[in-house]
Amino acid sequence: MLNPDTLLLVQICVTLLTTALLVASACYTDSPPEQRWWAAGNVAASAGMVMCNMESLPALLGSILGYGVIAFGLGLVLRGLRVYCSSTLSWTNIAIITGIALIISAYYTLVAPSLRARLCFSGFYFGLLNWFCAAAILRRRGWRVSGIAAGGFLLLGLALFLRGMHMLTQSGPADAASSLIIGLSALVVPLAQMCIAFGLILMVMWRYAERLRRLSTLDALTGALNRAGLEMQGKRTGLRAQRGGRSLAVIMIDVDYFKVINDTYGHPVGDEVLRHLARLLRLELRPHDLLARFGGEEFVLVLDGVDHAQALSVAERLRARIEYEMVELDKLSVRYTASMGVACSDQHDYDLIRLISAGDAAMYQAKRAGRNRVMAG
Incomplete structure (x- = not known):
């Protein structure tokens, strides 16, 4: 008892x-x-x-x-x-x-x-x-x-x-x-x-x-994935697309004349431009897509199930929207543009590093061609 x-x-x-x-x-x-x-x-x-x-x-x-x-x-x-x-x-x-x-x-x-x-x-x-x-x-x-x-x-x-x-x-x-x-x-x-x-x-x-985990994988300024988060989640996204037999597209985005914006209006305005761009890019995201800040003013979109033609259409729509939008901060109104490079697994396989490299090369080609345009890798 x-x-x-x-x-x-x-x-x-x-x-x-x-x-x-x-x-x-x-x-x-x-x-x-x-x-x-x-x-x-x-x-x-x-x-x-x-x-x-x-x-x-x-x-x-x-x-x-x-x-x-x-x-x-x-x-x-x-x-x-x-x-x-x-x-x-x-x-x-x-x-x-x-x-x-x-x-x-x-x-x-x-x-x-x-x-x-x-x-x-x-x-x-x-x-x-x-x-x-x-x-x-x-x-x-x-x-x-x-x-x-x-x-x-x-x-x-x-x-x-x-x-x-x-x-x-x-x-x-x-x-x-x-x-x-x-x-x-x-x-x-x-x-x-x-x-x-x-x-x-x-x-x-x-x-x-x-x-x-969020601090280690997210960019503090924009809330997008950082390089480490992109590497970790990007591999899973690529494997999932490959197993499902779907295309995988990468869009590299870089703000044109970003240094001029910082020098002219100050770094707070430059930071607001990056946050504004991240918000616009996030509007294109579907549940399995990824958005990452790849460098200072450079972003990358990883789109699951999007082929080359569709990726070009998405990039062109984003480019036009960015050109049309205006950033406002402390009574300042700033317009900016972005150059974009597109790469797809149809041409470059599912290796994310190769896709980013091809998209980056296409983006710099867009820069050399006059900026504010989309080029295919």
């Missing part, structure tokens, strides 16, 4: 350990806000659990305020999860979550005193709040990252809900079956808490890893 005192001690130790882990992970300057909400919520919930289990405290503190502090802590955790999912939970809603716990526990403590009813309510209510936390994570999808934390919240909510159901249906003295149910729920709670703590930390680690 599971010893209730031992299980309670294990639950307290695990609660303290997971809370300390979340607090330690949030105690640095650049920690994300959701991590601080999770840590604060766990501290509050742990404090409320201590208050509820201290029999020496007055009823106002242990039997009423303790439940409110636990609910407040779960509200903070839910707010952190909503922030992680690019949303939020207002303080009004947190106050409502806390107020419900205070009112119901006060009713069953002062108006109609009943420990059993109070425990039933806490099991149902706190189980429901944990399910709300799981739902907030599951809306974001991404099972590989958030599945552990979502599973922990679901498991904890289930354990608390079953405990509440057991207290509701139990009418006589505790028997072996009821003791087993209480013992199993007390065993499940710390396991679920560990899943939640490590799952939340894993979610933050994944987000930092994703930021590092």
Whole structure:
């Protein structure tokens, strides 16, 4: 038989350990806000659990305020999860979550005193709040990252809900079956808490890893792929097109007289020209196409399933649009043009390096021919 005192001690130790882990992970300057909400919520919930289990405290503190502090802590955790999912939970809603716990526990403590009813309510209510936390994570999808934390919240909510159901249906003295149910729920709670703590930390680690990946593969100024990102994703795009028997086209784009623009209007205007060009090029992208900043003012489009004639048509449409558009910054209006070179796998196979080299040669041919034109490699 599971010893209730031992299980309670294990639950307290695990609660303290997971809370300390979340607090330690949030105690640095650049920690994300959701991590601080999770840590604060766990501290509050742990404090409320201590208050509820201290029999020496007055009823106002242990039997009423303790439940409110636990609910407040779960509200903070839910707010952190909503922030992680690019949303939020207002303080009004947190106050409502806390107020419900205070009112119901006060009713069953002062108006109609009943420990059993109070425990039933806490099991149902706190189980429901944990399910709300799981739902907030599951809306974001991404099972590989958030599945552990979502599973922990679901498991904890289930354990608390079953405990509440057991207290509701139990009418006589505790028997072996009821003791087993209480013992199993007390065993499940710390396991679920560990899943939640490590799952939340894993979610933050994944987000930092994703930021590092973006920093290593994206150009900071334009948001296009950089050389490393183009090399990594371009190989996959080429292989996918080759296996599917589709053409692969490359369009090299270079801003004409870019140094003159920088010298005449300043580098901020030159940067805005590059951002503007990236936005125009992005309008041509389909889901499997790539846009990369290849050099200072040089960009490359990798088009999957586009043959030579179609690539020339796309490049000419882009050239005309660039010539027509105007860049505006700080009351300055600047027009610019671009020269383009087109290469296709129909002539140069699927080797991305060869395609870029051929497209680059065609682009410089367009420069020598007078700029603001499209040439084929």
